[in-house]
Amino acid sequence: MRLTLQAAAVLVLLGMVGLFARSLAQNQTTVYALVKDGESPQAPNFSLPDLRGAGHDSLAAYRGRIVLVNFWASWCDACQEEAPLFNQVIAQYGKRGVTVVGVDTGDFASDGRAFARTYHERYPLVHDSGSVSQRWGTGTGLPVTYVINRRGKVVHLFDGVVTGSSLNAVLRPMLQART
């Protein structure tokens, strides 16, 4: 009887340790929190299905370029507002090594595709079922845009709508520095 109770107690204890470890693993610090704290963390890679159905797209494929990772959703009004800007970025800076990756998150892929058609988005778009946006963080809501330098470090984030002037202010020095 005593041995059984001891074994049960050990099992309960192990279970609790397991639960604690699991919650720790889930509560990783987000990229959002790190950048807000003034750090420039290495951008965590992701590989997600292409929103238009062309296989998978991975962030690592753009290493060596300046990448804007834009988290958006079709139901987000502010995302509609900034969508045309990213096409301009591609047109203006694409040949100088700037890429935009749009991550459609918290959204139905079908609605995301319709949104992309409406706004004629001409850059890579992927669909996230929640895990990537959770790892990166979206602060108080969408849209959120991260700026990654050529060495793969997240150096800036736009919390909300990106404007042309604010984006230029971040991109120009990076393009001049060529790092």
Next chain:
Amino acid sequence: MTRLRLLAVLAVLLGGLALPDTALACNGWNEPSMETQLMCIVCHERLDQSNSPFATQVKQHLVQWCAAGWTADRVRNTLVAQFGEQILAAPPKHGFDLLAWVVPGAVLALGAAVAATLAWVWSRSRRGPPGGDAVALDPAMDARIDADLAGFE
């Protein structure tokens, strides 16, 4: 005649009350009930209590799926495929999440067992030896009491 009219009015009223349920009845489920089983993953509220743009979008899809005759399982599976299990208001009953269902019951049962054991042990410890109420008196004291009592007689 008046009674008949009254009955007719009541029937219309009751019919009107029953109408929304009938209209929302889908293939074995209905939208209000399904909304209570889902979460707004953006605002972290139950879908039926949220008016966020995300919740509104999901509700629109529920209307379409209802009209298309989707089953409740198909609706849930599609939503989980799109948004992960965080879209479900209750944890799934498989894998690690099964613990969420099992642990509360197990803890309750364990607590009841511990309480019952403690009560049993406590009740036994209160039971003294047979005849324990009788206090053995010192013979001198006994003699003195007898003498005092004889004095009263």
